[in-house]
Amino acid sequence: MNAQTHPWPTAHSVEDFRRNLxxxxxxxxxxxxxxxxxxSDVRLLPVSKTVPxxxxxxxxxxxxxxxxxxxxxxxxRKAEAMVDLADLRWSVIGHLQTNKAKxxxxxxxxxQALDSLRVAEALDRRLQAEGRALDVFVQVNTSGEASKxxxxxxxxxxxxxxxxxxxxxxVRGLMTLALLSADPARVRPCFVLLRELRDxxxxxxxxxxxxxxxxxxxxxxxELAIEEGATVVRVGQAIxxxxxxxxxxxxxxxDRAATSTASEQTA
Ligand SMILES: *Cc1c(COP(=O)(O)O)cnc(C)c1O
Numbered sequence: 001m002n003a004q005t006h007p008w009p010t011a012h013s014v015e016d017f018r019r020n021l022x023x024x025x026x027x028x029x030x031x032x033x034x035x036x037x038x039x040s041d042v043r044l045l046p047v048s049k050t051v052p053x054x055x056x057x058x059x060x061x062x063x064x065x066x067x068x069x070x071x072x073x074x075x076x077r078k079a080e081a082m083v084d085l086a087d088l089r090w091s092v093i094g095h096l097q098t099n100k101a102k103x104x105x106x107x108x109x110x111x112q113a114l115d116s117l118r119v120a121e122a123l124d125r126r127l128q129a130e131g132r133a134l135d136v137f138v139q140v141n142t143s144g145e146a147s148k149x150x151x152x153x154x155x156x157x158x159x160x161x162x163x164x165x166x167x168x169x170x171v172r173g174l175m176t177l178a179l180l181s182a183d184p185a186r187v188r189p190c191f192v193l194l195r196e197l198r199d200x201x202x203x204x205x206x207x208x209x210x211x212x213x214x215x216x217x218x219x220x221x222x223e224l225a226i227e228e229g230a231t232v233v234r235v236g237q238a239i240x241x242x243x244x245x246x247x248x249x250x251x252x253x254x255d256r257a258a259t260s261t262a263s264e265q266t267a
Pocket of ligand 1: 049177187
């Protein structure tokens with residue numbers, strides 16, 4: 001995704017951010033009314049990856065209090081630079097290596113990309129040392145693409161059964177990235193799969209494991225995700241403006257350039 005193929009203008013002022021946030025909230029409300037849902041059941045998580053501190057401060061002034069970041073080091077650097085914004089909360093939404101668990105345990109309030117017991121163990125150990133707890137989402141690969149992180153759907157139930165052993169991890173639900181396609185008929189099944197998996201796991205989840213949340217939907221597809229039950233949408237470019245960094249930086253080998261017109265059609 002890049003500025004050439006997407007209409008999202010860069011927000012340069014508090015006013016710009018207010019306008020973009022209002023537009024996204026309006027689209028969330030419209031999608032909710034189509035689906036017969038209450039907009040207060042959908043949380044907007046603004047995603048600030050690649051956005052520099054000065055512009056994040058403008059977003060804060062416009063009301064953003066939760067921010068999602070894909071890369072741990074970038075998130076940590078920003079969190080340290082903006083400790084003066086005491087009520088700003090950081091959500092790590094990208095794949096984590098065990099050697100970075102220590103960092104996440106220190107500053108993050110939420111981790112949305114849990115997909116291995118090794119990472120769960122590393123986080124739990126570090127969180128205990130810090131005397132902290134963390135909200136977590138289990139990431140599921142619903143698109144079947146090799147480039148996407150996350151557990152295969154068939155492994156999620158067994159994985160979730162092991163999570164009560166980690167007392168510092170507050171499991172909230174599931175997270176996914178859909179297939180990026182111009183065709184809603186190919187995107188929607190990813191969201192349906194996650195919702196059906198959540199509904200099934202809700203019946204059998206061990207005590208203390210939350211299975212209410214569904215984090216799904218990004219700038220290009222969040223309305224579809226809401227129609228299919230999203231309770232958290234992770235939206236970057238529609239709030240901050242188009243990113244110059246290609247998505248292949250976050251999803252290696254992803255072939256989005258050829259298929260990334262979905263956002264233009266739904267924008
Ligand atoms: C970047 C990112 C998003 C947001 O994507 P946009 O196209 O900027 O809305 C959502 N989820 C994850 C995991 C991301 O890395």
